[in-house]
Amino acid sequence: MAQPDESPQPHPQPHPQPRPLRRDAERNRQRILEAAAEVFTTRGLEASLDDVARQAGVGVGTVYRRFPDKEALIEALFEERIGAMVQVAEEALAEPDAWTGLVTLLERAATHMAGDRGLRQTTMYATYGQDKVQRARDRMQPVVTAMIDRAQREGVLRDDIQPTDVPFIELMLSAAAEYAAHVRPGIWRRYLALIIDGLRPSRDGITPLPEPALVPEEMMEVMRRVPRDRR
Amino acid sequence: MAQPDESPQPHPQPHPQPRPLRRDAERNRQRILEAAAEVFTTRGLEASLDDVARQAGVGVGTVYRRFPDKEALIEALFEERIGAMVQVAEEALAEPDAWTGLVTLLERAATHMAGDRGLRQTTMYATYGQDKVQRARDRMQPVVTAMIDRAQREGVLRDDIQPTDVPFIELMLSAAAEYAAHVRPGIWRRYLALIIDGLRPSRDGITPLPEPALVPEEMMEVMRRVPRDRR
DNA sequence: GGGAAACGGAGGCGCAACCTCCGCTCTGCT
DNA sequence: AGCAGAGCGGAGGTTGCGCCTCCGTTTCCC
Numbered sequence A, B: 001m002a003q004p005d006e007s008p009q010p011h012p013q014p015h016p017q018p019r020p021l022r023r024d025a026e027r028n029r030q031r032i033l034e035a036a037a038e039v040f041t042t043r044g045l046e047a048s049l050d051d052v053a054r055q056a057g058v059g060v061g062t063v064y065r066r067f068p069d070k071e072a073l074i075e076a077l078f079e080e081r082i083g084a085m086v087q088v089a090e091e092a093l094a095e096p097d098a099w100t101g102l103v104t105l106l107e108r109a110a111t112h113m114a115g116d117r118g119l120r121q122t123t124m125y126a127t128y129g130q131d132k133v134q135r136a137r138d139r140m141q142p143v144v145t146a147m148i149d150r151a152q153r154e155g156v157l158r159d160d161i162q163p164t165d166v167p168f169i170e171l172m173l174s175a176a177a178e179y180a181a182h183v184r185p186g187i188w189r190r191y192l193a194l195i196i197d198g199l200r201p202s203r204d205g206i207t208p209l210p211e212p213a214l215v216p217e218e219m220m221e222v223m224r225r226v227p228r229d230r231r
Numbered sequence C: 001g002g003g004a005a006a007c008g009g010a011g012g013c014g015c016a017a018c019c020t021c022c023g024c025t026c027t028g029c030t
Numbered sequence D: 001a002g003c004a005g006a007g008c009g010g011a012g013g014t015t016g017c018g019c020c021t022c023c024g025t026t027t028c029c030c
Helices: A024-043 A047-057 A061-067 A070-094 A099-112 A115-123 A130-153 A164-179 A186-197 A214-225 B021-042 B049-056 B058-067 B072-096 B098-114 B117-124 B128-155 B167-177 B188-199 B216-224
Strands: none
Touching: A024 A047, A024 A061, A024 A070, A024 A115, A024 B021, A024 B188, A047 A061, A047 A070, A047 B188, A070 A115, A070 B072, A099 A130, A099 A164, A099 A186, A099 B128, A115 B058, A130 B188, A164 B058, A164 B188, A186 B167, B021 B049, B021 B058, B021 B117, B049 B058, B049 B072, B058 B072, B058 B216, B072 B098, B072 B117, B072 B128, B098 B117, B098 B128, B098 B188, B117 B128, B117 B167, B117 B188
């Protein structure tokens, strides 16, 4: 019996293995990704693909030949970055000291978010790439919960903090970062320090948190809403 | 000599005293203002005047007959509310206890801002009504500065807080409020409480604020920038 | 009753984003 | 070297939206 099928495509696959691009096409694809990174990071997802094309030095047609639509390009770009956020959380959990781990998590997550308007939009609002973002959140949540539990068990974090407080803190810091981006992009560190001091466990003069945290289902509901633009 | 001029308009005035409107016109003017309040408060300044007209139950033409353009309507609406913010600050300064006064200021300002998307946009970004907003800020600033100085002199507020921190705190709380508006509009109180605990004067374990506050000139510069829409 | 004031909303204008199309260019295989 | 066809650019079609105007009709008030 001769091997019946040694051709490069034994079975029709779900992703039919795209044949390699011609060299110029591949070069342009890279340029487009770099340009999109630049544009979406600094100006947010509401930037147009015409902007991306201009930044890349190619025609719009070339962008659309490579990425069927805007969403595909955005997913290609941010998948990796969202993964990086999850990794940050996992590394923070590996930190032996609970308090240090938590602070590291908040600080490093904010570092990613503060400089990247597109990432803020993809993670905080379910506008593009819902599936992948959702999967990332599903991996994130237990890690954050574990971090908080551990810190509270060790008595270094106030008792009334909940996992859903973390995205809110990141949101607030992002808002500050975005607001001052063109004057003092690092200002969020100031407010992170303030918040961190507020996270310390109870002592004299502490204000009990007057409003319960969102439960995870509420958090889902919040994120489902679109902000004001796109889709 | 008969009095040369007893007519209702002795001199051409800067505001030439608009003659009273016909009854139906006045009624519609009120409806428009109410509708605009509703629409701009909940959906923000990017709502269209067509939306306002629909909400008011009048034609767009009627809106434009009464208010020369969108900016005029917005100014008419928010002048009073911006004034209310200044008044909040002044009342807080009148409070005998420095710490209570500061907390009251933060809490009441956030109460105004959190429920009012249009007010957030007018105060935080110089998109509409720049003059009036600027004047309000000029009145606000010394009051806030006085509040902070007093609290620090009395030793109830950490030393490294600056006047420009107040708008940033309000911005962050507003971001949280807007984000969760449709699920838990009051969630900002939770994060205000957290921040307030972080404002307490130094003690063990406090993180020195790692980044200096913006100086007032930087704050001006920040507010001059437009966010992403309108103008 | 009549003249002025006010009304409504269709539609002009301008803009901006997404995406398509087609005549030309470039690559890489033979 | 030549050629088939993959790839390219970017003008422009399409859509959608917001601001604002215009004018035939309605309402008010004297």
